[in-house]
Amino acid sequence: MDKAELKEVKLLATKIRKDVMEMLRHRGYGHLGGSLSIVELMAVLYGKVLHVDPKNPQMEDRDMVVLSKGHCGPAWYSALAEKGYFEKEKLMTLNDGGTMLPSHPDRTKTPGVDMTTGSLGQGTSSAAGIAYGQRLKGSKRFTYLIVGDGELNEGQCWEAFMFIAAKKLSNCIVFIDNNKRQLDGYTADVLYPFDYAEKMKAFGFNLVQTVKGDDIEAIYEAILKAQNNTDGANCIILDTIKGQGVKFFEELKDNHSVKFSTDELKKAADDAIAELAKEIEEEER
Amino acid sequence: MFKLTQDRNAKGTPLAKVVMQTLNDVMDHDDKVVFLEADLAGASNSRLIEKAHPDRFIQMGIAEANMVGTAAGLSVEGFKPFIHTFGPFASRRVYDQIYLSGAYAHNTVNVYGSDPGFTVAANGGTHTTFEDVALYRAMPTAVICDGADAVQTEWIVREFAKLKGVHYLRANRKDVRNIYEPGSTFELGKGNVVKEGKDVLIITAGQLLADALDAAERLEEEGISAEVVDMFTIKPLDVDLVLSEAKGKKAIVSFENHSIIGGLGSAVAEVLAENTVAVPFRRIGVKDQFGQVGTADWLQKEFGLTADDLIATVKELLK
Ligand SMILES: Cc1ncc(C[n+]2csc(CCOP(=O)(O)OP(=O)(O)O)c2C)c(N)n1
Ligand SMILES: [Mg+2]
Numbered sequence: 001m002d003k004a005e006l007k008e009v010k011l012l013a014t015k016i017r018k019d020v021m022e023m024l025r026h027r028g029y030g031h032l033g034g035s036l037s038i039v040e041l042m043a044v045l046y047g048k049v050l051h052v053d054p055k056n057p058q059m060e061d062r063d064m065v066v067l068s069k070g071h072c073g074p075a076w077y078s079a080l081a082e083k084g085y086f087e088k089e090k091l092m093t094l095n096d097g098g099t100m101l102p103s104h105p106d107r108t109k110t111p112g113v114d115m116t117t118g119s120l121g122q123g124t125s126s127a128a129g130i131a132y133g134q135r136l137k138g139s140k141r142f143t144y145l146i147v148g149d150g151e152l153n154e155g156q157c158w159e160a161f162m163f164i165a166a167k168k169l170s171n172c173i174v175f176i177d178n179n180k181r182q183l184d185g186y187t188a189d190v191l192y193p194f195d196y197a198e199k200m201k202a203f204g205f206n207l208v209q210t211v212k213g214d215d216i217e218a219i220y221e222a223i224l225k226a227q228n229n230t231d232g233a234n235c236i237i238l239d240t241i242k243g244q245g246v247k248f249f250e251e252l253k254d255n256h257s258v259k260f261s262t263d264e265l266k267k268a269a270d271d272a273i274a275e276l277a278k279e280i281e282e283e284e285r
Numbered sequence: 286m287f288k289l290t291q292d293r294n295a296k297g298t299p300l301a302k303v304v305m306q307t308l309n310d311v312m313d314h315d316d317k318v319v320f321l322e323a324d325l326a327g328a329s330n331s332r333l334i335e336k337a338h339p340d341r342f343i344q345m346g347i348a349e350a351n352m353v354g355t356a357a358g359l360s361v362e363g364f365k366p367f368i369h370t371f372g373p374f375a376s377r378r379v380y381d382q383i384y385l386s387g388a389y390a391h392n393t394v395n396v397y398g399s400d401p402g403f404t405v406a407a408n409g410g411t412h413t414t415f416e417d418v419a420l421y422r423a424m425p426t427a428v429i430c431d432g433a434d435a436v437q438t439e440w441i442v443r444e445f446a447k448l449k450g451v452h453y454l455r456a457n458r459k460d461v462r463n464i465y466e467p468g469s470t471f472e473l474g475k476g477n478v479v480k481e482g483k484d485v486l487i488i489t490a491g492q493l494l495a496d497a498l499d500a501a502e503r504l505e506e507e508g509i510s511a512e513v514v515d516m517f518t519i520k521p522l523d524v525d526l527v528l529s530e531a532k533g534k535k536a537i538v539s540f541e542n543h544s545i546i547g548g549l550g551s552a553v554a555e556v557l558a559e560n561t562v563a564v565p566f567r568r569i570g571v572k573d574q575f576g577q578v579g580t581a582d583w584l585q586k587e588f589g590l591t592a593d594d595l596i597a598t599v600k601e602l603l604k
Contacts, residue, residue, distance in 0.1 A: 029407070070411065095407050095409070095578050095579070096578075096579065097577075097578070097579030097580065097583035097584070097587060098577075098579070099578060099579075102409040102410060102577065102578035103407050103408060103409045103578055104408070104409055104410075104411045104412070106410065106411075116411070117411070118408075118409070118410075118411030118412060119373065119374065119378065119411055119412075120347050121347075150324060150346070150347055151347060153324065153345075153346035153347040153348045154347055154348055155348060155350065155351060182324050182346075182347065183324045183325060183326075183327050183328065183347075184322075184324045184325070184326045184327050184344065185327075190324055190344055190346050191344065191345070191346030191348075254327060256327065
């Protein structure tokens with residue numbers, strides 16, 4: 001990735017982050033922490049990696065994305081809107097009756113959403129099936145699967161991982177968003193997870209990389225490496241922060257689903273939006 | 286014995302809080318009762334149990350099927366498990382576990398499936414349960430209750446704690462309108478005639494009871510006498526009450542926050558048909574549709590589950 005490209009992806013990430021904050025602030029609540037922790041990943045995927053066409057979302061033989069941690073739809077919708085899948089104004093309809101942007105992704109409602117998710121764990125198997133289908137069709141395309149660290153509590157994830165590894169589905173690139181927290185607190189307290197990298201290796205993944213989840217270049221390099229590893233299953237563990245990129249919300253104790261019910265929280269969101277707007281202005285210069 | 290509240294427009298304590306406070310109290314007095322949560326303590330108020338009873342609060346993580354199986358194992362050891370998760374995960378997602386390790390194996394598992402039907406609101410279509418009653422009805426021995434308000438929900442939790450077997454409580458997490466006076470008692474498997482009437486029989490359950498009473502009063506103003514039954518135990522159904530109250534009515538309507546397939550309306554229809562009760566009958570409920578996102582009020586309208594919808598159906602039947 002050269003300097004100009006990095007700048008472009010960085011700008012996209014800042015825009016996605018601002019969109020997420022604006023959507024949730026407008027709505028008054030939402031899954032903030034986990035949406036923010038995948039902003040850089042979304043920016044790399046949509047800014048640099050994916051073979052897709054926003055004007056033709058159903059394009060034959062495209063790369064596929066499955067957001068198994070479906071409650072983080074707002075991050076995905078923001079990326080899709082920034083890429084021109086639909087008008088940005090639509091973002092403000094999140095969760096309205098009749099909206100095309102429901103809290104959890106719905107492949108029948110939103111252009112660019114390849115699979116419906118929201119019941120945690122299920123997206124892992126769907127992604128495995130999509131990747132298997134791509135291989136059956138002789139496609140060279142990839143399926144990018146995004147899983148939450150809390151979500152890994154679900155046994156279904158591990159059934160899917162066994163399958164992906166055993167069938168050597170190297171075209172299914174698994175991202176684990178290791179933001180260390182789930183709904184009831186730290187994953188280490190809820191259900192001690194042990195070592196994700198060791199676990200994935202034990203399950204037969206032959207390339208397991210760990211990168212800083214806010215490091216755009218590192219994420220991109222890891223994806224390139226995974227794309228070139230056709231010998232077995234690929235996993236990229238993203239070392240992220242829940243609420244990533246907005247200090248106040250990184251430090252907020254319950255930042256899984258935030259309700260902007262107090263003046264302090266409203267102000268924190270407004271300040272973040274203003275700050276991000278300024279960043280965008282500077283980056284665009 | 287129950288007594289109706291004077292002010293049906295006032296709301297009580299949020300139902301999730303009622304469930305957890307009651308359960309906490311039950312656990313204070315019965316050390317065999319255990320509580321299992323699947324990473325939703327922050328959403329269900331069960332942190333109060335975690336604080337008061339850290340040894341018998343079991344945090345399962347996001348692993349509902351494992352939670353049900355674990356609860357069944359605890360039952361084998363003589364414990365009385367209560368579990369909570371959102372309705373879809375407490376029914377669809379764990380059906381084989383609750384069916385086999387629970388009911389079939391004669392174990393005790395008390396299930397609170399929260400935010401049924403349109404009360405799902407912002408969590409949307411993926412989290413909507415319009416079929417939980419149908420699923421639990423098809424499970425031999427399972428008992429199903431739909432809590433109408435805070436008073437009744439508290440009573441249901443206390444009752445479940447006394448019994449063996451699989452029991453399913455569906456109830457909103459948020460506050461709902463009051464129906465009953467505190468101290469009211471009920472009988473499991475027995476419906477309540479909460480309003481007498483001659484022309485039409487309305488059979489409902491859960492928080493829609495308040496809407497049904499609104500509708501009945503408005504019908505009364507128009508000269509239509511409507512009886513309202515709170516069928517809070519959907520299974521086992523109070524067959525005798527359905528038959529006795531159906532007698533002499535010109536129309537019968539069931540009214541539920543659930544699919545018309547397999548729920549309260551289906552149960553009532555089966556009783557009426559098998560007993561040759563030939564009275565005009567309609568099931569008001571969700572018409573074979575998936576859930577979607579929106580506010581609870583918007584969804585209640587969207588799925589045709591308001592007092593207005595009930596009134597329109599009654600009038601049409603009486604035409
Ligand atoms: C099967 C299922 N159980 C429970 C939930 C409710 N829920 C939504 S998000 C969440 C926590 C997710 O934690 P994690 O996967 O770490 O996501 P992130 O931190 O990225 O937000 C829970 C329990 C759900 N959506 N699906
Ligand atoms: Mg997490």
